[in-house]
Amino acid sequence: MTEANARPTIAVLGAGKIGEALLSGLLHGGRSADDLLFTERYPERSAELTKTYGIRCTDVPTAAKDADVLVVAVKPQDIEPLLDELAPVVDPETLVVSLCAGLPTSLFERRLPAGVPVVRVMPNTPMLVGEAMSAISPGKHARPEHLATVEDMLSAVGKVVRVPESQQDAVTALSGSGPAYFFFLVEAMIDAGILLGIPRAVAEKLIIQSAVGAAAMLVETGEHPVILREAVTSPAGTTIMAIRELENHGVRAALLAAIEAARDRSRELGAEHEAH
Numbered sequence: 001m002t003e004a005n006a007r008p009t010i011a012v013l014g015a016g017k018i019g020e021a022l023l024s025g026l027l028h029g030g031r032s033a034d035d036l037l038f039t040e041r042y043p044e045r046s047a048e049l050t051k052t053y054g055i056r057c058t059d060v061p062t063a064a065k066d067a068d069v070l071v072v073a074v075k076p077q078d079i080e081p082l083l084d085e086l087a088p089v090v091d092p093e094t095l096v097v098s099l100c101a102g103l104p105t106s107l108f109e110r111r112l113p114a115g116v117p118v119v120r121v122m123p124n125t126p127m128l129v130g131e132a133m134s135a136i137s138p139g140k141h142a143r144p145e146h147l148a149t150v151e152d153m154l155s156a157v158g159k160v161v162r163v164p165e166s167q168q169d170a171v172t173a174l175s176g177s178g179p180a181y182f183f184f185l186v187e188a189m190i191d192a193g194i195l196l197g198i199p200r201a202v203a204e205k206l207i208i209q210s211a212v213g214a215a216a217m218l219v220e221t222g223e224h225p226v227i228l229r230e231a232v233t234s235p236a237g238t239t240i241m242a243i244r245e246l247e248n249h250g251v252r253a254a255l256l257a258a259i260e261a262a263r264d265r266s267r268e269l270g271a272e273h274e275a276h
């Protein structure tokens with residue numbers, strides 16, 4: 001990274017769904033295509049991405065040489081061959097950012113040259129529409145400036161928080177899987193519309209816009225969700241009848257148990273990687 005060009009050159013290793021979303025977000029956020037690189041296994045995919053975004057596809061040794069930041073975005077099960085390729089070519093000054101769910105920073109620190117700074121990220125799929133929630137954790141050698149670089153990069157595709165790595169399993173259960181819980185809820189509410197005789201297309205519109213509106217109110221008012229819910233829950237009205245049924249069916253307890261189960265599964269998967 002030169003003084004004149006304070007923004008680092010970023011290489012995305014494995015430009016699949018998440019990798020492409022990041023590259024696209026960085027371009028939208030004003031980065032130049034000349035400061036971005038990616039690696040991919042299939043020539044057709046590389047050609048498609050280069051055509052769409054004007055970003056250069058390269059190989060791992062060139063990415064390691066030319067980039068200040070290496071973003072690892074392969075599936076966790078594909079990490080070993082990539083680490084084999086990276087280990088001999090990574091400079092210990094190069095920042096390695098892992099988007100791989102469940103892989104601890106210690107895995108990268110063990111397999112890559114001593115002292116290499118590693119930042120672990122748990123993003124989520126709304127990165128595809130520039131609304132990701134990403135939680136970042138420093139490895140042993142990552143300094144505040146490395147975290148700042150990652151925050152700057154990820155803020156192009158959504159919001160970012162810092163958490164200790166010990167909380168990454170909980171984050172995976174909350175925001176990593178979080179969008180799936182909302183999709184599940186929306187799906188169930190649309191079914192309720194069908195039950196009440198509303199055409200599917202109308203039910204979808206009613207529920208999706210209600211979800212968007214509720215999310216916007218949470219963000220824009222900054223009010224606690226209880227306050228916002230109380231505001232639409234009038235005495236002996238319709239909403240309280242629904243709330244009583246939600247409580248009768250243990251929906252709150254179900255969410256607590258579901259998210260705890262997701263956290264436990266994330267721990268289990270992480271332990272499998274530690275064992276290798």
Ligand SMILES: NC(=O)c1ccc[n+]([C@@H]2O[C@H](COP(=O)([O-])OP(=O)(O)OC[C@H]3O[C@@H](n4cnc5c(N)ncnc54)[C@H](OP(=O)(O)O)[C@@H]3O)[C@@H](O)[C@H]2O)c1
Binds near residue numbers: 013040073078099
């Ligand atoms: N999607 C999510 O919801 C989500 C959320 C949080 C975190 N993540 C993490 O983000 C990472 C990427 O997920 P994804 O959904 O984007 O997966 P994906 O679409 O499968 O993308 C991975 C890409 O990396 C390529 N690849 C694999 N090994 C490679 C290598 N050695 N060199 C170059 N390219 C290689 C794959 O090519 P092939 O097509 O040949 O396999 C594929 O295009 C995962 O580690 C995942 O845990 C994903």
